[in-house]
Amino acid sequence: MVETAGGGPGDGAAEVLDRPLPDGVRRRVVQIVSDGFGGLTLGELPAQLRQYARFAPNRRAKFAGNAMAAALETDPLFRQRIGEKLREAQPELSGALDSGSPPPAADPLDVAAAAYVLRPPGWVKLVTAAGEEALRADAERADEESRAELERLREQLDRSREQTRTETERLRTELETARKEAEALHRKLRAALSDVKRGEAALRKAQAEMEAVRSEGQAQVSAAESETRRLKARLAETEAALEAGRKTAREGRSVEDMRVRLLLDTVLDAAQGLRRELALPPVSVRPAETVDAVEPGRMSPKDIAARALSEHDPAILDQLLALPQAHLVVDGYNVTKTGYPQMPLEKQRLRLLGQLSQLAAQTGAEVTCVFDGAELAAPVLLAPPRGVRVLFSKPGVTADELIRQLVRAEPPGRPVIVASTDREVADGVARVGARPVASAVLLKRLS
Secondary structure (H helix, E strand, O other): OEEEOOOOOOOHHHEEEOOOOOHHHHHHHHHHHHHHHOOOOOOOOOHHHHHHOOOOHHHHHHHOHHHHHHHHHHOHHHHHHHHHHHHHHOHHHHHHHHHOOOOOOOOHHHHHHHHHHHOOOOHHHHHHHHHHHHHHHHHHHHHHHHHHHHHHHHHHHHHHHHHHHHHHHHHHHHHHHHHHHHHHHHHHHHHHHHHHHHHHHHHHHHHHHHHHHHHHHHHHHHHHHHHHHHHHHHHHHHHHHHHHHHHHHHHHHHHHHHHHHHHHHHHHHHHHHHHHHHOOOOOOOOHHHHOOOOOOOOOOHHHHHHOOOOOOOHHHHHHHHOOOOOEEEEEHHHHHHHHOOOOOHHHHHHHHHHHHHHHHHHHOOEEEEEEOHHHOOOOOOOOOOOOEEEEEOOOOOOHHHHHHHHHHHOOOOOOEEEEOOOHHHHHHHHHOOOEEEOHHHHHHHHO
């Protein structure tokens, strides 16, 4: 249908297309606009198309196709300029359209696209006819392709039927052969199952006999191992008793002599110290000396009370170490972790042992420092300082137990001082006659 929009019947610009532009015609129109686009200046282009001015024709047709088609439809001046470029590019086709007789040998789509751009009288009919021609051509091509596809499918179906018949016959033959083989295999399987059942029965009987023999053998082995362990235990006990007897016979008297001699030295030093402390006169007591009075130079009860020291006073430790044959036993890590826990264990040991060496030199007391051997990652390469005995507990024995063993090894009556904050250690050594001192007191004395 052709409508007029305010012009005469022969005015092609007044004609309006009442249906969408066919796809084939639209592609040819976009290509014509894209080809003529490059010949226009930037000022001659509509504003919405200026951003595509530097695009190549193929990219311009791909990305700006809708914008160019819309501008061609709504901007008569732009359409006129594209029409001029088309007349320059295809003068014969443009002249034929202007004369109203398009060349019969031309492609209908090219004719319709040129008519849409140039808008000669009757261009709507040309566009409509080109669209219908394109649809008929597509329909004929689709019909031709459908017939060819149908013929191909028929041939393929015939081949498939023939192959199916051949395959069916082959499968029937194979099935019959397989059935016969299966029957033979079933017979062999039944015979094999009978053999397997007889073999399993014989195997169960052999396993039962073997299990009985194994149980009897295990019982005999267990009895032999038990007897061997018992004999080894008795042998170890005998060897231990023999070694203990030998050690006792070899060292027993010397140890006892050492304990008696050490106790005797302690008593003698204590007696001498007591004599010096009491300052006994060389003559016997005179009657006048039995009268209760305060003599010049003697301390009154108030003076004695004033000399009392706090249990946290380091002077107490000096008084204890001044006793005859005093022995100071130090719980090493308990003291170092109380005084300087942030230092590595190796530096803790070196610092404490250096201070104890100075204390031993100052007091003349015997000093033993005990460390817990459970915290050692490797054997300690340590040269004990002068005057200090350094001991590490054995595996499975704590430093606390080693300290108690040291205290029990001393003869009764010898002054033994144990420096440790561990309440269990303090109570334990106090029960066997030693004097516990807090680690903080020792640290104050050392510093």
